[in-house]
Amino acid sequence: MNHHQVETAASNSEQTTFSQPLFSDVLAQTDFTELQLITADQSRVLQALYAKTPDLTDLAVLLSPQAKLMLPELIARAAELTRQHFGAARQLFAPLYMSNLCANECTYCGFSMSQAVKRRVLQSEELLLEAEAVKALGHDQLLLVAGEHDRKVGMDYFRRQVPLLRPLFSRLMLEVQPLSSSDYQELKQLGIDTVLVYQETYQPLAYQQYHLKGNKTDMRWRLNCPDRLGVAGMDKIGLGILLGLADWRLDALALGLHLRHLQQHYWRSHYSVAFPRLRPCSGGVEPAVLVGDAELVQLYCAFRIFAPELELILSTRENARLRDLLLPLMITSLSAGSKTQPGGYRVAPQALQQFSIDDERSPAQMAEVMVSLGLQPVWTNWHPAFGRGEAQ
Ligand code: SF4
Numbered sequence: 001m002n003h004h005q006v007e008t009a010a011s012n013s014e015q016t017t018f019s020q021p022l023f024s025d026v027l028a029q030t031d032f033t034e035l036q037l038i039t040a041d042q043s044r045v046l047q048a049l050y051a052k053t054p055d056l057t058d059l060a061v062l063l064s065p066q067a068k069l070m071l072p073e074l075i076a077r078a079a080e081l082t083r084q085h086f087g088a089a090r091q092l093f094a095p096l097y098m099s100n101l102c103a104n105e106c107t108y109c110g111f112s113m114s115q116a117v118k119r120r121v122l123q124s125e126e127l128l129l130e131a132e133a134v135k136a137l138g139h140d141q142l143l144l145v146a147g148e149h150d151r152k153v154g155m156d157y158f159r160r161q162v163p164l165l166r167p168l169f170s171r172l173m174l175e176v177q178p179l180s181s182s183d184y185q186e187l188k189q190l191g192i193d194t195v196l197v198y199q200e201t202y203q204p205l206a207y208q209q210y211h212l213k214g215n216k217t218d219m220r221w222r223l224n225c226p227d228r229l230g231v232a233g234m235d236k237i238g239l240g241i242l243l244g245l246a247d248w249r250l251d252a253l254a255l256g257l258h259l260r261h262l263q264q265h266y267w268r269s270h271y272s273v274a275f276p277r278l279r280p281c282s283g284g285v286e287p288a289v290l291v292g293d294a295e296l297v298q299l300y301c302a303f304r305i306f307a308p309e310l311e312l313i314l315s316t317r318e319n320a321r322l323r324d325l326l327l328p329l330m331i332t333s334l335s336a337g338s339k340t341q342p343g344g345y346r347v348a349p350q351a352l353q354q355f356s357i358d359d360e361r362s363p364a365q366m367a368e369v370m371v372s373l374g375l376q377p378v379w380t381n382w383h384p385a386f387g388r389g390e391a392q
Contacts (some may be wrong), residue, residue: 010364018231020265024223025257027202029193032253034058045070049077054306059256062302063249071298078304078330085308091333092363093141093173094134097342102147104214106200108278108285111147113213120342121152127161131168133345137337137363140226140380143196145340148177148216155183161192166191170380173238177215178225184232192387196238197225198274202254206246226258230266237262237269237316238313242280243296244287252299256306263307272311272333275299279317279358293322304330319358328373336366 038046040061048058048067061067067074099121100110110117122130134142142165146153153176166172173194174187184195199222201207207219216222229237239258241251252275259271275296278287291299300312314323314331316338323334336359339345361369367377 002143014073018227020227021261022224022227023261024220026257026261027223030254030257032250034167035253035295036250040066042066042070046073047307049073052265056256056260059302059306061252062305063252063298064191067302068294068298071218071294071301074301074305077344078301079328080330081304081308082330086332088371088374089378090217090331090375091141091311091378092136092139092336092366093143093171093333094137094139094363095143095145095335095338095340096127096130096134097145097340098127099149099153100342101145101149102214103149103151104147104215104216105212107210107212108242120348121157122342122347124164126160126343126347128164129347130343130345131165135168135171137345138367138379139337140169141173142169143173143175143194143335145175146177148214150177150215152260155179155186158187162187162190162192175237175238178222179228181228181231184229188232188234192234194236194238194272195229195234196240196272196274196318197229198238198240198242198276199223199255199258200242201245202241202251202258203246205364210245226262227265230262230269234265234269236272236311236379237266238272238274240274240276240313242278243275243291243299244289246289248291248295248299252302255302258308259310270311272313273303274315276315276317291350296322297326300326300330302352312390316359321360323359324369324373327370328375334366336363356361 001028003382004335006326025169029299035056038060039058044061045067048061049056051058062074100111100117101119101121102113105112107113131142171193172191174192175197200210204219208217211217226237226239239255241248241255255273262269276293277296278285303310304312311332312330313333316335321348327334339349342348370377
């Protein structure tokens with residue numbers, strides 16, 4: 001392993017010295033061939049279902065085509081573990097798109113720089129209007145989202161906007177371009193509790209094929225972003241892959257390896273995982289790999305069993321029927337009433353979306369459904385009177 005590495009990127013002049021291996025090196029040194037070829041009979045699947053400390057081999061077994069034939073058993077075990085670790089509580093949150101400006105070209109995304117769409121960066125007053133509209137829907141946990149544009153929607157912008165929004169919500173989450181450790185430390189001070197940074201795919205050839213221009217072409221900078229978040233002591237770190245780009249089983253195994261790496265080195269942080277499926281966008285890209293509903297369910301079950309304490313997120317990209325099915329079983333956090341364009345709640349409700357959403361139900365309707373399923377909708381997970389629990 002390469003200890004004491006120096007992490008740099010074209011997009012950032014900061015140099016951070018890490019005292020532990022970075023995930024990019026762990027990934028480069030891992031051969032997944034054996035895990036991919038694993039053949040599991042029924043008893044091996046049962047062994048993985050009830051493993052005390054499931055390892056990557058157990059995850060490979062749970063993701064295998066053979067395990068798919070035992071989906072009812074996987075679902076039952078995932079539901080049992082979800083009940084044990086989370087009871088009936090399910091978190092609700094909403095995304096707020098701050099900007100659709102993007103300096104990258106990702107072939108599957110409607111915000112790519114080459115797309116001829118009207119660009120917009122919300123400024124303070126507009127952000128506050130949007131935030132109030134989200135609050136009026138009942139939400140108390142907000143995910144701030146933006147396309148990747150360091151110059152116009154970078155640290156200066158976050159420094160101005162985050163403190164304005166912080167008093168309105170009990171949890172502020174961020175999904176923007178990967179930043180440096182010192183930036184994350186500062187964002188934590190400003191009031192960001194959670195950062196999501198999805199790798200999209202862990203397979204270098206596929207990654208190159210879909211990411212054509214801009215800082216996102218630097219796969220290593222993105223791969224090591226969760227390490228930088230861990231070093232910064234971020235409370236929660238969100239990982240994810242975009243299903244439809246490449247072999248999903250291989251990407252899921254790499255994600256499992258990533259999660260274990262982070263849990264081992266940054267054990268103070270909490271983790272979440274999401275598996276968005278590629279949806280039609282204005283770029284019109286069709287998924288290269290189709291991931292069916294049964295496979296999506298298998299994937300969520302496998303991760304619940306692999307890491308029972310993990311927050312599993314489901315987005316409004318999925319349809320209402322599937323969301324209602326998965327919610328009681330293993331999902332612990334979901335967005336509701338989402339608008340995926342800047343200004344979508346109040347300022348510019350008709351603008352272009354990053355991707356189309358399927359579940360159009362309002363947060364209140366979603367909460368009613370949850371109650372009818374015997375679940376407890378959780379709008380807020382912290383009271384301001386307690387202060388913010390700093391990790392160190
Ligand atoms: S996926 Fe993200 S980085 Fe890529 S074009 Fe869309 S908004 Fe920009």
